[in-house]
Amino acid sequence: MIFFLTDNHWCLDGIIPFEWLPLGQLPDVASGQQFETATDRLFPSPLEEDSEVDESMLSLLDDWDEIIRPDLSAVFRSHRNIVAQDLSQATTRQFSECDETDPVRIMIEKAGIQEEDLELRRLLIPNDHTEAWYSTLNQARLLMHEKYKIAELDSDWIRSLVHEAITDEQRNHLYIELFFRVYGLLQDSLLENVMTVE
DSSP, rough: EEEEEEEEEEEEEEEEEHHHHHHHHHHHEEEEETGGGGGGGGSSSOOOOTTTOHHHHHHHHHHHHIIIIIHHHHHHHHHHHHHHHHHTTTEEEEEEGOOOTHHHHHHHHHOOOOOOTOOEEEEEGGGHHHHHHHHHHHHHHHHHHHHGGGGGSOOOHHHHTTTSOOHHHHHHHHHHHHHHHHHHHHHHHHHHTTTTTT
16 A cells, blocks of 8 residues: 555555455444444543542533533544545556556565456545544544553564464454554554645
């Protein structure tokens, strides 16, 4: 996958199926439907856990639950809808359609992938959708971290599985790691290349 900028857009090009898997599922992952016990991570209490609660604090908590939390939830939902709409606009082409000088072809050949019938996707995202993408990526990563404690995943162990037969549990572990890493890389790219541009 190649990330680049145009005047009014950012683009992901040469997205192979393995990379499209986490991207295509981003709005669903960020919705928290599969992480019901982790969704509170998106709406942390305004008070510290050990805070003493008086009447004014109880009022603050009521306002949080009745006003702020529903508003935040609506904003998050609108961000996910923007991302879902952008994903639905993805275009596809076959690897065989890339000419010899196409940066996508060069990148894929360098990676050792030689499938002429490989389907590649391309996303062209308006710059004004960047906040929605960043927010949705953040929602997904927070939920995944809360549910799976991603920081504790063993990347060396994951790399060691590449050429071995793996169990279903190990495969699920690999998918979790893939999703988390792809989301993080895209967040970093947006932060460094799009969100800092005036």
